[in-house]
Amino acid sequence: MMRLKGSDVSMASSNWFDSQTILDGIRRWVEIETPTDTPEQVNKLVSLVADHYRDLPATIERVAGVDGCGDHLVVRSTWGQDQPGILVLSHLDTVHPMGFIERLPFRIEGDSAFGPGIYDMKGGAYIAHHAFRALCATADRSPLGITHMFTSDEEIGSPTSRALIEQEGRKAKYVLVTEPARDGGKIVTGRKGVGRFEVFIRGVPAHAGTRPEDGRSAIRELANVIQALEGMNDLKRGVTVNVGVVRGGTRPNVTPEEAYAEVDLRVPSFADAEEFVGKILGLKSKTDGVTVEVTGDLNRPPYEKSNSGAALFEHAKTLAAELGLELIDVHTGGGSDGNFTAAHTGTLDGLGVDGKGAHTHYEQLYISSLEPRARLLYRLYQTLQ
Template sequence: MTPASLDTLFTWIRTESPTGDRAGVNLMMDLVVAQMQDAPVAVERVPGTEGLGDVLVLRAGPRTDEPAILIMSHLDTVHPVGTIEKDLPLRVEGDRLYGPGVYDMKGGAWFCLEAFKDVARKGTAARPLVFLVTPDEEIGSPITRPMIEDFGRRSAYALVTEPARDNGQIVTARKGVGRFDVHVEGRPAHAGSRHKDGRNAIYEAARQILAVEAMTDYAKGITTTVGMVSGGTAVNTIPQHCRFPVDLRVETVADGEAVTAALLGLKPQHPDFKVTVTGGMNRPPYERTEATSKLFDHAKALAAEIGFDLVSAPRAGGGSDGNFTAALGIPTLDGLGIDGDGAHTLQEYGLISSIAPRQKLMMRLLETL
């Protein structure tokens, strides 16, 4: 890595872009457009909807009807604006580059775009290349999922620049992700003079949470998590309402369907309460197929030529846009981004030494698939 290259990546990290900050995300899109200006790359910018940032579709390679290689990166992060000023300042400590979003996933997006640009300049792509840069992955890709699936159906392979796992492992399978919202309604009353008349929605929600958490089955790879609860209006009032979201992770489509039915079928344990559940599977399971295994073997051979050992990680618990393409039967490699650790935390960092070899791997994939 040259100092000039690092300076460019520093600019990316300084440009904070949490999903809900449309202006910040669009500044990131501006940086990508500028990055492509001196390369034979067709740039299409699709305005974002629902208050979210824009989408970029970058095209390069031969202009044929042959199925393309689809590369996917997202430029939204989870860190709120201001994180870089106080809680996670941009800094280099040895091989570690710290900063909000550097690992998940600006580091990987940046060097993979550089690889894409280099292949476009050299004209060495064997098939059409489509690079989809999205603004909404961290919230489940609500506006870009249809685009991802549309491009996926017209592609031979999908490559995802999410961060590498421990010690640079690549991702070839992920759990499916479900998201649900539960609303419990009881009956309000004064906590002192009318306590007997009330029906405590928080109390009923607690019983429902026990039922939800009991759906976790580690042997099957099923986890259910209630990470937030909100309810009540005052300490001396029996609460009428309580709400909580549920995070579901599953390894198979069948388990996703079964647990979804169980969650949507939650019933109050007392007739004076009402329980309403909405939601469903947000990302289908990304299961490793024979075609994906062959794609991984090809990538592993390329990595060996470059000089490093590429290892496949166990099934990842987190979802990505690769779940969508894999579910369509498209051979999908994920975790092609920067190595490091601390995604979604205030200890997030990327390993500078991982950039050059992984950038070369991306170039070779684009040239040989």
């Protein structure tokens, strides 16, 4: 399935993997703020990324954004597109709102470079591009074609890019995801499935002081629902259910007619997904005169470690050892676009930069991780076949 091209780990030029050169490129991407809900900003970065490929042996396809999201970019090497190849998945959107860069400007402190989205995941997206550019500078071409997809909506569950990811993922032989590394550089070989649900409750309003017996409280019923949902948590099985948003009622002296909640579900396996999705959708009212309606489903299937995924990791581990890195894999609770491909295509995630603070006011990458992580991607491009 995979083999190393001898023990040759030399690059086109060691200068290609100079950390400062790579960081300068990442800075340009970071300083264009790209909140998912600001498509004009995302598209500004999409245009810059597309420009980076115009002098390379690659074709560029720009997929127009829909439903308030930005465009997606699909870049394909001009070679190897007649057979299943390597699909690289990156996203350009971030969770930070516009103007957050005033609070978290690009800056360097010791081994850390700070900025909105620098760790999750502009750093990873950029080093994958940089590794491709380094590959194109050599006389050789990789055994397989390379397709790099940059999406605009991963941070909200990839609603407008999912079909495209699944389509390209089924055509690929391998999928490499440039989400950030975990816990000191660990590679991700499994992720929990993610479900999102909305709970709508309707009761009967009444004057809470003079006619309380006429009312049926939607909020009281929501409390019952919350207890049922919280009772589904099973940390030993890795199942978590979180009621993250609640609201209801109008005034303190009115028995509340309506209540609402938003729920997050995380499950490690497809069997768990089937069980707990069914339980959540099957919630019923315990109060006469009150209705409970639950809508939702999985928005990311579980990413279980498959035989092909395990073999891909072992190959990457061997390459990393040649570069002086010890590669360790981990299963994590967060979802990514790798969840959409892992069930049918060997997928390796967490190939981006090392750092910490994703989605926070101190988000940062470790500059020392740039060269080895970019070299690892380069070697994966060179040796996967």
